[in-house]
Each structure stands twice: as C-alpha cells, then as structure tokens.
Amino acid sequence: MFWRIALRNLFRNKRRTLLTGLTMWGSYILSSMTMGLVGGTYGFVIDQFTRGSSGHLQILSQGYLDRPSLQNSLPHPNEISSQVQQALGQELQGLAPRLEAGGLLVSGKEVLGVQIIAIDPVQEKQTTRLLQQIQGGSPWNGTNANNGIVLTRDLVERLKLTLGKDLVLMSQGADGSLGNDRFKVIGIMNEGASTVYLNMNKAQEFLSSQEVATRMIITLKDLNHTDEALKKVRLLFPDKDIQPWMVIEEEFYRAMKSDQSAIFLTMGIFLFLAAFGVLNTVLMAILERTREFGIMRVLGTQDKQLIFVIVLEQILLSLTMCLFGALTAGFLNIFLSEHGIPYPAPIEIGGMTLHHLYGSLNWSNMLYPFIVVVCSSAAVSLIPAIRSARLPLVKALGER
Amino acid sequence: MGSSMEILEVRQVSKTYGVGANQVRPLNNVSLKIHQGEFLAIVGPSGSGKTTLLNIMSGLDRPTEGAAYLAGLDISAMDGNTLADFRRDSIGFIFQSYNLIPVLTVFENIEYVLNLQKIPKSERRKRVKEILETLGLKDMESRFPRELSGGQQQRVAVARAVVTEPKLIFADEPTANLDSTTGSHLIQFMKELNQTRGITFVFSTHDSHIMSEAQRIVSIKDGQILSDSFK
Numbered sequence: 001m002f003w004r005i006a007l008r009n010l011f012r013n014k015r016r017t018l019l020t021g022l023t024m025w026g027s028y029i030l031s032s033m034t035m036g037l038v039g040g041t042y043g044f045v046i047d048q049f050t051r052g053s054s055g056h057l058q059i060l061s062q063g064y065l066d067r068p069s070l071q072n073s074l075p076h077p078n079e080i081s082s083q084v085q086q087a088l089g090q091e092l093q094g095l096a097p098r099l100e101a102g103g104l105l106v107s108g109k110e111v112l113g114v115q116i117i118a119i120d121p122v123q124e125k126q127t128t129r130l131l132q133q134i135q136g137g138s139p140w141n142g143t144n145a146n147n148g149i150v151l152t153r154d155l156v157e158r159l160k161l162t163l164g165k166d167l168v169l170m171s172q173g174a175d176g177s178l179g180n181d182r183f184k185v186i187g188i189m190n191e192g193a194s195t196v197y198l199n200m201n202k203a204q205e206f207l208s209s210q211e212v213a214t215r216m217i218i219t220l221k222d223l224n225h226t227d228e229a230l231k232k233v234r235l236l237f238p239d240k241d242i243q244p245w246m247v248i249e250e251e252f253y254r255a256m257k258s259d260q261s262a263i264f265l266t267m268g269i270f271l272f273l274a275a276f277g278v279l280n281t282v283l284m285a286i287l288e289r290t291r292e293f294g295i296m297r298v299l300g301t302q303d304k305q306l307i308f309v310i311v312l313e314q315i316l317l318s319l320t321m322c323l324f325g326a327l328t329a330g331f332l333n334i335f336l337s338e339h340g341i342p343y344p345a346p347i348e349i350g351g352m353t354l355h356h357l358y359g360s361l362n363w364s365n366m367l368y369p370f371i372v373v374v375c376s377s378a379a380v381s382l383i384p385a386i387r388s389a390r391l392p393l394v395k396a397l398g399e400r
Numbered sequence: 401m402g403s404s405m406e407i408l409e410v411r412q413v414s415k416t417y418g419v420g421a422n423q424v425r426p427l428n429n430v431s432l433k434i435h436q437g438e439f440l441a442i443v444g445p446s447g448s449g450k451t452t453l454l455n456i457m458s459g460l461d462r463p464t465e466g467a468a469y470l471a472g473l474d475i476s477a478m479d480g481n482t483l484a485d486f487r488r489d490s491i492g493f494i495f496q497s498y499n500l501i502p503v504l505t506v507f508e509n510i511e512y513v514l515n516l517q518k519i520p521k522s523e524r525r526k527r528v529k530e531i532l533e534t535l536g537l538k539d540m541e542s543r544f545p546r547e548l549s550g551g552q553q554q555r556v557a558v559a560r561a562v563v564t565e566p567k568l569i570f571a572d573e574p575t576a577n578l579d580s581t582t583g584s585h586l587i588q589f590m591k592e593l594n595q596t597r598g599i600t601f602v603f604s605t606h607d608s609h610i611m612s613e614a615q616r617i618v619s620i621k622d623g624q625i626l627s628d629s630f631k
Contacts (some may be wrong), residue, residue: 001508001515004508005504295501297484298493299488299493299516300485300488393455393460394455394460397460397495
C-alpha cells in the first residue's frame with residue numbers, strides 16, 4: 001500500500017514531478033559526463049605521458065630510486081625480459097632496458113653536467129614513444145649506430161651545437177674507471193633538459209657495464225591493468241623494486257590527482273546546488289500535504305512508515321530519472337570517447353598536447369552519479385519527512 | 401446507556417496554549433466518564449473547547465494538566481508510536497472534511513487501516529466488501545475521492561472508521577459539510593452501528609439532528625462542562 005501511495009503521489013502534480021525529475025536527470029547527466037570527460041581526458045594524458053617515456057611499470061634494483069648508481073644495476077636484462085614476457089603474456093605491449101649514469105659533456109670550452117640515458121632502439125620503439133620525440137626519428141641506424149649521441153634541445157641551444165657536430169662525453173664506469181669518448185650529434189630530443197641519449201651497446205662498453213641495465217621499462221596494452229601487472233611482476237621478482245608509473249612519476253601523478261580533485265569539487269558544488277533545487281520542490285510537495293500525512297498518522301501510521309512513504313516517493317522518482325539519465329549519459333559518453341570535443345586551440349597538460357576533450361564510459365561514471373543522485377534525493381526528502389512525522393497531530397490536522 | 405463498562409475517562413483535564421499574555425486555556429479542569437455503547441454528543445458554541453476535549457480524549461492531543469484514560473490505559477502518557485498503534489486498533493475517526501487519502505480509491509481508503517493492522521489480504525477484501533455493501537458504496541469502490549460527492553466521501557470515511565470494528569468512534573462535526581438529508585442518513589447509519597455492534601460514538605457537534613439522536617449530551621462552554629444530561 002505504501003508503494004502504491006508513493007507511486008501515485010508522483011502523478012498528482014505532474015508538472016512539479018517533471019520539474020523535479022528533470023533536475024535529477026540533468027544532475028545525473030552532468031555528473032556522469034563530467035566524470036567521463038575527466039576520466040577520458042586524464043586517462044588520455046596519462047596514457048600519452050607514460051607511453052612517452054616512463055612506461056607503466058619499472059623494474060629496478062632495491063634502493064636504486066634513492067641512490068641511483070651503476071653499481072646498483074640489474075644484471076642480465078635479457079633474462080628479466082623473457083620472464084616478464086612469460087608472466088604478462090598478451091597484456092604486455094613492450095619491455096625495454098635502460099642504463100643511466102651521470103657524465104660531463106665537453107664542447108669546445110664549454111663543460112656541462114648531464115644525465116646519460118642509454119636505450120636499445122629496437123626494444124624502446126616497441127615499448128615507448130621516446131624515439132618519436134627525437135627530431136628526425138630513429139637515429140641509431142647504419143654507420144651512426146655506435147658513436148651517435150642525441151641531445152635535448154636545451155643542451156643543443158646552450159652549447160650552440162647542430163646536427164653532425166662532434167663533442168666529448170666523460171663519465172665514470174661501473175668499475176670506477178674514468179672514460180671519455182668522442183660522439184657525433186645525430187639527433188635532438190624535443191622534451192627534457194640536460195640529458196643525452198646513447199645507444200645501449202655503446203653505452204655498456206663506455207660505462208664498463210656489460211650485460212646490465214639500471215631500469216627495465218614495461219608498457220602494457222591497457223593502462224588500467226597496471227595494478228594487476230604490478231602484482232604479477234612483484235611476485236616474479238621479490239628481490240627487486242617494482243614500481244608503477246604513479247611512484248616513478250610522482251610529481252606528474254600528484255598534479256593529475258589535484259587537478260581531478262578540483263574538477264570533482266566543482267562537480268560536487270553543482271550537485272549540491274541541484275540538490276537544493278530538488279529540496280525546494282520536494283519541500284513544496286511535502287508541506288502542502290501536511291494535513292494528509294496527519295490523517296495517515298491519525299489512522300495509525302507509524303512515524304517510520306510515514307517517513308518511508310515520503311522518502312520512497314523521491315527514491316522512485318530519482319531511480320526512474322537516473323535510468324533515463326544513464327541511457328542519455330551512456331550514449332553521450334560513448335560518443336565523446338570516440339569523437340571528443342575539439343578544443344578551440346590545443347592545450348598543453350603534463351607535456352602533452354591535447355586537441356580534443358575526450359569522454360569515457362565505465363562503471364564508475366555510470367554508478368557513482370546514480371548513487372549520488374538517489375542518495376541526495378532521499379536525503380533532501382528525509383528532513384521534511386521527519387518534520388511531517390514529528391509535527392504535533394493537532395497542528396498537522398489544522399494545516400490545509 | 402448501553403453498558404455500564406467504562407471505556408473512557410478524562411480526569412481534571414486542562415489545556416493551555418501559548419505563553420504569558422498570549423496564553424489561552426480552551427479547556428479548564430474537565431472531568432468526564434464515558435461508558436461502552438454510549439451515543440454521546442459534546443455540544444457548545446464555537447471556541448467552547450469541544451474539539452480540544454475530543455482531541456484529548458482520542459489521543460490526538462495531550463493535556464497540559466490531568467490525564468485521559470482509554471480502556472483503562474493512560475493515553476496522555478503513551479509515546480507517539482504506541483499511541484498510533486492504539487488508535488489504529490481501538491479507535492475510529494470521522495472528520496468534518498472527510499479526510500480521505502486522495503491517491504487511494506474508495507476500496508483502498510477503507511482497506512488502508514486493515515493493511516496497517518497486517519490483516520491478511522483475503523480477510524481485508526472480505527471485510528471491505530461487506531462494509532461497502534452495507535453503506536451502499538459497492539459501485540464506487542474503484543473511484544477516487546475527487547470523483548465522489550461530499551455525502552459519498554463521508555460515507556467512505558464512516559466505512560473506514562467502522563471497518564476495524566473499533567470500540568470507540570470519535571466524530572468531529574461529521575455532518576457539518578453535508579446537506580440535511582445526507583446528514584440524517586449518516587446519523588441513522590451510525591445509530592444503527594451503535595445499537596447493533598455496540599460501538600461507542602462520541603460526537604462534537606452543532607447539529608440538532610445528532611443532538612436529538614444522542615443518548616447523552618455534554619454541554620461545554622469556555623472550557624468547562626456546563627451540563628451532562630442523559631435521555
């Protein structure tokens with residue numbers, strides 16, 4: 001009987017119910033699309049960023065992140081590579097070793113401290129987009145294979161170098177010996193500062209670090225599988241330090257999180273305002289029926305039963321409107337995840353250039369707005385419902 | 401008097417509203433005993449305190465001083481939910497403005513209290529059908545209150561009050577919104593229920609017809625009982 005009363009009450013003032021329902025419908029769509037756009041755009045940025053250089057996971061020696069050193073490197077990277085391939089199977093996009101050290105770059109009278117990063121061009125190409133950021137594409141081909149060096153644009157400008165120029169790189173090898181060699185500038189890296197890139201084979205020889213790597217970069221086909229892959233790789237190498245991109249690129253991760261929090265806060269304010277709109281119409285609908293609720297109580301309806309009827313009315317309405325909202329928002333989220341909304345001008349976030357604002361469709365951006373809209377509708381009707389149940393009967397009966 | 405068993409008693413009941421200079425006292429030290437099976441009318445001019453007395457006797461309001469006992473239980477001391485259960489099981493109400501639930505049909509309005517009493521569906525249907533038949537409302541069971549005349553709505557209200565077979569029915573100006581013919585039919589029906597089922601009726605009224613049918617008339621003025629006469 002209470003269900004019948006609640007349902008029929010919704011049809012008593014159709015215009016008001018429609019207005020309240022549309023507010024709920026709009027709130028659902030707004031929240032779902034905001035979450036979709038935030039998730040889609042940030043997902044895109046994070047994916048681009050991690051595939052750019054850091055990968056989704058990294059294998060390091062214990063303590064390497066705190067004390068990076070050639071002495072604290074990973075032996076036999078090829079063996080690590082084949083074990084990871086076996087463990088991750090189809091989830092794996094690519095895996096590449098890197099060797100890192102500090103060094104001095106000498107060009108004419110100029111001497112600059114630099115970070116040396118050695119990469120295996122073939123494996124790196126399968127794993128990240130690092131090579132694509134080098135002006136002129138993959139440079140370690142043919143005769144350049146060994147003594148070619150890639151510099152960041154920052155270094156090229158500071159040292160006033162051009163492609164084809166020679167320079168000297170000095171560093172200390174893993175065995176403590178000091179090495180120096182002459183290199184030819186074969187590429188310019190568009191991102192980063194004070195970093196030089198060498199071919200892995202040459203670097204291992206130059207740094208007296210044969211058959212070792214300081215990092216293994218792992219990229220997955222789907223960024224969202226990072227946590228599961230992390231568990232698998234950690235199980236595989238309990239003696240090594242396996243870290244996800246969130247730890248490796250902590251600053252970037254924090255920036256993304258705080259940006260997302262700001263957007264969700266704005267969304268929360270929107271929802272709060274929408275809840276006020278709902279409260280307004282709910283209050284009207286409940287207060288004008290004070291006498292009717294009084295009669296129900298006179299007949300023996302208990303306080304909790306009356307509160308149930310009033311709240312149920314709003315829950316039924318919000319559930320219905322959320323279902324319609326889910327259909328609409330689902331369609332819009334799919335559309336935006338495929339086509340996106342073009343920006344009037346490209347936007348730079350975390351070193352990435354965005355041309356479109358992309359949406360996304362997943363359980364969280366369909367379910368959370370559902371919970372928020374239904375719960376807030378129930379919550380706003382709870383206050384006048386309790387008031388109706390607590391109002392002295394004589395006063396309730398006296399209201400028209 | 402139908403029976404000597406006491407069903408209701410108010411003892412030195414007073415009711416005060418407001419504070420200080422705005423204080424009003426619609427009921428002042430009233431005591432009254434009502435017995436099972438009585439057909440009693442509380443009469444008096446507007447503002448005399450008869451509705452306040454009816455509200456206190458039926459547990460809709462609480463006295464500022466004194467106590468009200470229904471079937472031996474102090475209803476002025478009961479908490480809200482216990483009182484709601486008590487009203488549901490023992491008391492029927494009829495109001496001047498019918499007070500049907502607008503979103504329920506005639507059948508459902510009558511069934512509502514039985515539903516609150518958790519009576520099985522088949523039993524509920526049987527009892528509602530019976531009372532609809534008795535009150536000549538059978539053809540209207542699917543109609544909503546807005547589709548009924550005032551007299552028809554009041555008959556539904558009577559049916560709703562009677563269907564739970566309460567010991568006591570309170571009726572506040574039940575005929576005030578009805579024409580005299582409809583009013584007298586309704587009074588006759590209530591009189592019949594009083595005589596056949598022994599239901600106690602307590603009216604608050606101005607209606608001379610009810611007064612003429614009442615076995616006992618309690619006259620009230622300025623919050624105090626002026627006279628209490630049995631026929």
